[in-house]
Amino acid sequence: MRKPLVAGNWKMNGTRAGVGELLDGIKAGMGAVPNAEVAVCPPFVLIPEAAARLAGTAVAWGGQNLSTHASGAYTGEIAASMLTDYGCKYVIVGHSERRTLYGEDDALVAEKYEVARKAGLVPILCVGETLEERENGTTEVVVARQLDAVLERFGAAALGQGVVAYEPVWAIGTGRTASPQQAQDVHAFIRGRVAARDRAVADALRVLYGGSMKPDNAVELMAQPDIDGGLIGGASLKASDFLAICKAASG
């Protein structure tokens, strides 16, 4: 049985003054989320604040990105060891905003995945097609390419130590969610592709859905057999909405 994970991606949002209220609200509701793991991924500068407030609670925390380098002359970058130093459990790699706005390609994302994994972090590997790719029928080709970048280079066992998030680019921050069936189809495709290499890894792999998940669509999405939680952007910035999604995942 896969324990669902709901991870909040705050993106470039949040203030030191506001983080306490948001985290206190999440912590206060965790009693109603017995069967799901919950994590938040704040911007780097808010991680120490999150770590201080979440230590000893059921809520984990993580980064939104990391460098492939260990240290040195890489202005503006953050190393995996800096994330683990602050108790991060998770790190998002290959979010579509990193891929499209910052030119991260499959090879770089795979390298980030491996650096994170080797540092003891649980990488959340984001994959997903653009609207154009969906409309021209290449969703599976694109998702397979993004997945294979890790699978072929580092193997199924490495993928098994992370989490995959299927995030159709056209659904991220748009209010346009994939239908439960559309999401399930791609999740099943992802699991099948991993199963072709290692069935045990595929069976245990958590595949999250991300893309305008909200309290009013979370129950139906989470009910799909291959959806094992969510990567939540906008709705993770409001404790009540985020908790409602966590409850949907918890069942």
Ligand code: PEP
């Ligand atoms: C995301 O940023 O990963 C995301 C899924 O955003 P949203 O929930 O706002 O669509």
